[in-house]
Amino acid sequence: MIKVVVCGALGRMGTAIGRLVSESPDLELVGGVDVKAGSFYGVPVVEAARLDAFLEETKPDVLIDFTIANASVGNIKAAAAHGVALIVGTTGFSPEQREEIRLAVEGHVPAVISSNYSVGVNIFWTLIREAARRLPEGYDIEVTEAHHRYKKDAPSGTAKTILEILDEEVGPRTHLHGREGMMERGDEIGVHVIRGGDIVGDHTVLFAGNYEVLELSHRAYDRGVFASGAVRAAAWVIGRKPGIYGMADVLNLS
Ligand SMILES: NC(=O)C1=CN([C@@H]2O[C@H](COP(=O)(O)OP(=O)(O)OC[C@H]3O[C@@H](n4cnc5c(N)ncnc54)[C@H](OP(=O)(O)O)[C@@H]3O)[C@@H](O)[C@H]2O)C=CC1
Numbered sequence: 001m002i003k004v005v006v007c008g009a010l011g012r013m014g015t016a017i018g019r020l021v022s023e024s025p026d027l028e029l030v031g032g033v034d035v036k037a038g039s040f041y042g043v044p045v046v047e048a049a050r051l052d053a054f055l056e057e058t059k060p061d062v063l064i065d066f067t068i069a070n071a072s073v074g075n076i077k078a079a080a081a082h083g084v085a086l087i088v089g090t091t092g093f094s095p096e097q098r099e100e101i102r103l104a105v106e107g108h109v110p111a112v113i114s115s116n117y118s119v120g121v122n123i124f125w126t127l128i129r130e131a132a133r134r135l136p137e138g139y140d141i142e143v144t145e146a147h148h149r150y151k152k153d154a155p156s157g158t159a160k161t162i163l164e165i166l167d168e169e170v171g172p173r174t175h176l177h178g179r180e181g182m183m184e185r186g187d188e189i190g191v192h193v194i195r196g197g198d199i200v201g202d203h204t205v206l207f208a209g210n211y212e213v214l215e216l217s218h219r220a221y222d223r224g225v226f227a228s229g230a231v232r233a234a235a236w237v238i239g240r241k242p243g244i245y246g247m248a249d250v251l252n253l254s
């Protein structure tokens, strides 16, 4: 059995992941970590300050982290120091934090890090790459994302991954976050963020040319799509060489 600890256990994603791990025949949920102690699915959730001691006591094979960027970096370092494999779904990292994570992980433990664990979004990213590569010059590009009212980071991690893909395929362009007032369109990529209600996660890329618009969209209806991807990655990551992997590796898309 693969022993799993979930960081952010009492959050929206931690709860969904904990349930799937507890129901899996191949995985054993040994506990959770959150800001406050508690329990979930019959196992303890310990306070964040006890993470090191908890890893020492429970000796998990994998730690799944869906918390917040500032907390996640420390959780990743703790797991790597204990030789625990990682699945990281947290978004909103700064470039400096990404570098800290890379240094903590590379050469130490295998880690899957993805801004989106759904199968659909991972296919969506390949379609965006293909469209951006094939369309001739002259198409304007706009990226829109919508999420629930509680989401803290903006734009979403998925939207940032989309922008990375577009930059790779069409060359780096300015990312213009919203528009207001008088302005002429240049060759920027417009980025638009919507927050409201209980929207699980919508992303759209629009390529607008003369007399035609190509629009690619993905809509998640339930967090289960992210949770099941993260749990699938947890089973996959065991036994891999140390280093950073993406969900495309798990799904064999690359
Ligand atoms: N990659 C993907 O597929 C997906 C990624 N996400 C990302 O996952 C993250 C979590 O999302 P979501 O579950 O909606 O957020 P929630 O706020 O519901 O859950 C996060 C949980 O982490 C807790 N937390 C904060 N600091 C720590 C810490 N140091 N150690 C342990 N737990 C801590 C929070 O406690 P408290 O509330 O008390 O601060 C909260 O319970 C976000 O970054 C989000 O963007 C979300 C969905 C899919």
Ligand SMILES: O=C(O)C1=N[C@H](C(=O)O)C[C@H](O)C1
Pocket (backbone or CB within 6 Å): 091, 115, 116, 147, 151, 155, 156, 157, 158, 159, 200, 201, 202
């Ligand atoms: O916070 C969320 O809810 C989500 N976050 C991820 C992101 O920032 O891209 C993935 C998904 O869209 C849901």
